[in-house]
Amino acid sequence: MAHLLGADSVSLTLGTRTLLDELSIGVDDGMRVGVVGPNGAGKSTLLRVLAGLQPADSGRVTRAGGVRVALLDQRDELPAGATVREIVHGDADEHTWARDPRVRSVHAGLLADLDLTDDVANLSGGQRRRVALAALLVRDHEVLALDEPTNHLDVEGVAWLAEHLVARYARGTGALVVVTHDRWFLDAVCTRTWEVNEGSVEQYDGGYAAYVLARAERQRSASVTEEKRQNLLRKELAWLRRGAPARTSKPKFRLDAAAELIADEPPPRDRLELTRMATSRLGKDVLDLEDVTLRFDAPDDATGATTTRTLLDDVTWRLGPGDRYGVVGVNGAGKTTLLKLLSGRLEPTSGRVKRGKTVQVAELTQDVEDLDELREMRVVEVVEREKRTVVAGGKELTAAQLVERLGFTKDRARTPVRDLSGGERRRLQLLRLLVGEPNVLLLDEPTNDLDTDTLAALEDLLDGWPGTLIVVSHDRYLLERVCDRQVALLGDGQVRDLPGGVEQYLELRRAAMAGGGGSGAPGAVSADTGAAAGAEQAGGGPDAGAPAPSAADQRAARKETQRIERRLAKITELEGKLHEKMAAQATDHQAVLALDAELRALATEREELEEAWLEAAETAG
Template sequence: MAHLLGADRVTLTLGTRTLLDGVSLGVDDGMRVGVVGPNGAGKSTLLRVLSGLQDPDDGRVTRAGSVRVAVLDQRDDLPAGCTVLESVHGGADTHEWAVDARVRSVHTGLLSDLDLAADVATLSGGQRRRVALAALLVRDDEVLVLDEPTNHLDVEGVAWLAAHLSARYSRNGGALVVVTHDRWFLDAVCTRTWEVHDGQVDQYDGGYAAYVLARAERAQQAATVETKRQNLLRKELAWLRRGAPARTSKPQFRLDAAAALIADEPPPRDNLELTRMATARLGKDVLDVEGVTLSFPAHDGGPDRVLLDDVTWRLGPGDRIGLVGVNGAGKTSLLRLLTGRLEPTSGRVKRGKTVQVAELRQDVEDLDELADLRVVEVVEREKRSVVVGGKELTASQLVERLGFTRDRARTPVRDLSGGERRRLQLLRLLVGEPNVLLLDEPTNDLDTDTLAALEDLLDGWPGTLIVVSHDRYLLERVCDRQMALLGDGALRDLPGGVEQYLALRAAALAAGPAAASPGSPAPVAQQDVPTQVDAVQAPSAADVRAARKEIARVERRLSRISAQEAELHARMVEQATDHVAVGALDEQLRTLAAEKDELEMVWLEASEIAG
């Protein structure tokens, strides 16, 4: 493969921190590289150095011939006074770009809901992000460098971008280097992964899943080496502690070797831990949305904009719901209704007596009023100590577990990075011991290690959980069900998960732009799309009783099937040399498996009614 771009022994220090220390790497034609690493490790700095926007202190950046590099920074510097069309295409006439199928695809994927004649200064942050991304994708640069391109994109936009980049940057199609925390996107797009840490860049083949596996294998190998080193260290220290009379005769090289072992103790790489604290007891009644309608006056004086239209939704103890939807459909507004920060136009939200709700908001502005406090002081204001696993931890110990070193724990909130502020938000929520968690785009500004720690925490979360996110990896990892707001005022169940949501959106787009925009009725699902469930209606008491009886019957039968399967497997082992007998037993297992699948579907349907 042709070499396009590279770094040769690049070193860069900012202040007292060395972000890149003798880094050498290369970008070849056809490579799609995902860059991961802790917040502040130097991922964005690496992109700026590679693209020529920042000079290294030492080493050099190589570029083949006249290779062109396009960069999407985290800041979208679109000049005010320019229209969307001018920002994307400059002064080119429509016929010059409209004949290109790839450019038309970019318009459809990123700009379909925007007024191309609108001034970019009037757009929201997410809309400006899409315009800046579209301006790069319509060009023909050999290397595309993207810093957090999925920020402000919804699930649908992320899926489109992944498909577009995978098709475009294949062999002999240029190269892609992207920093992102979206693990699904990394797996869908990237063929290599670079991990930036401690001034170094480790390179792995494959996307996120392959990177995690390879990193685990390297960690296991390092642990084996460290175990051997510790065993040798113990022997050397024991030798050094022998009686005083013998010390004067100890060879100097043995003393030097022991000192080297002690001095070579490596610092831990993964010192981040999200601690599961106590959770307040949650009663049978949690949150009931009863006949709620939510509308807002239109800016142009037209009819009111209806976000929720007579929606009934009952949340029980232990429910784990992922909420997706088009931008502007009302996902954040629904969370505000559940917390009581927003009152419905009609209907009511009923909260159980024992409910303690904690909400992680999209922005970190709730920390602005605490800007002069230090990190540990913010936590102490919530609770000076908590009991975890039978052990009492102070506020300083808690913040250290969340990845704040002792120095960073004494840092004022105003000086924290976006990722650190996000972690501090999480910690404030957890020390309050809530039993209902509402997370609004929790992946914003969090690196992949922090996300993994968050998911590990949520795996064992005993309360009720609602997650609004465009991160498919997170939704499928921690939620049992997905629901959608498609912009027509209804709340829909998604038995088919995110894939069903994307199919519904594709059907809406096929029906025309009006049907796909918030506030328009969603189209009837096509035959290959699972039928969507309109706003969930409360079942009658008789239906609930019948469903519970059906669940009990199915569970009894499933238990008997499991016992029968175990017996058949044991018999197959005993008669392993009798192929005829094994074949007959295998046929019985297949019959049981088919019955089991049917019963599980019945159980799922009944559980939807029983709640």
């Protein structure tokens, strides 16, 4: 493969930190590289150096002749007063770009819900991100460097971007280097992984899954070597310590051998442990939405007149102890609003939110600015303000010990909040929630600004979380890892169960777009999207001649979907118990066969219930 771009012995120090240390690395034609590493390790800096926007202290960046490099920065700094068309296409005439199939694909995938004459200053964060992405994707750069391109994109937008990038770089027509914490995106797009840490870059073949496997194997090999080294070290030190008077008579070669062993001690990597803390017991009743409707007045984008918008329409949703739901949906469908209702920060227009007597809710919001009022306090002081000691793993920990276990070194624990990075602020937000020992966790985009190691630690914590968990996220990897079930907000005022998970949600959206139920843009959805999608998923397709179901039929269908959802949850619980029994009776052949027959029966029942759910959902509308 032809070499396109490289770094030759590049070093860069910012302040007191060495981010790149004599780094030599190359990008070849056809490579799709995912860049991972701890927050603050220098991933974004590496991209800026490769793109020529950040000068290095020493070394050089090389490019093959004529190679053009474009960088998508984390900050979408679009000039106010410019229109979407000007940002994306500059002064080019429409006929010069509208006839290009790739450009039309970018428009359909990222810009379909935007007016090209809109001022970019009036766009939301997600819309600005899509405009900045589109401006790069319509051009013919040989090397594309993307820094957190999935930020502010919903599940649908992330899926489109992954498909577009794979198709674009499948035939070796350039190279892609992308920094992202979205592990599903890494697996879907990247063929190589770079891990940035302590000034160097470790290279791995494959996407995130292959990287984790290879990294685990490297650590296993290193642990074997380390165990042998430690055994030698213990023997040497024991021999050297046998009596102070004898120290001066030790052979010099023995002293030199011990010094070499000690000098070979590798520097410890940052340790991150999200601690399982004591959680208050939940009663039978947790959180119930009963016939909840939520409306609010909003200006119409087209006319400027005030219109009433319905986010939730007569929704009944019951959450029990230990339920674990992931929430997906188009931007603006009301995912964050749903969490506000559950937390009590927002009251419904009609209906009620019923809370159990023992419920203690903690909510992680998207806004890290809620720490601004504490900006002058140090990290350990913020935690002490919540609670001075907590019980974790049967041990009592002080606030200082706790923040150190959460990845804040002693120096960083004394750092004012105003000087923390985005990822450190996110960790501190989470820590403040955990010290309150809640039994219901509401997490709104918890993966924002977190690196992959922190995400793995967060998932390990949530795996063992004994309370009720509701997660709003565009991170498919997180949702499928920590949640038992997914629900969707499609913009039709309903909370819809997704037995098929995120993939089913994407199929519903594709069916809605194909049937004209939506605008085709990420984030845009019409009131009948859910019904059209449900009909397509059930395999029937729209039938203009069929009579619309009556209100009574719709209510009956909603009750039926709720009954089916409760039974599906019970089946999931029964399957888990059967798997435990099979593991406990693995040596009993007859017992295993009987249990396997029960599992197959449950699987058959699940398939029948899922089909019945889809039919009822179509009627419910």
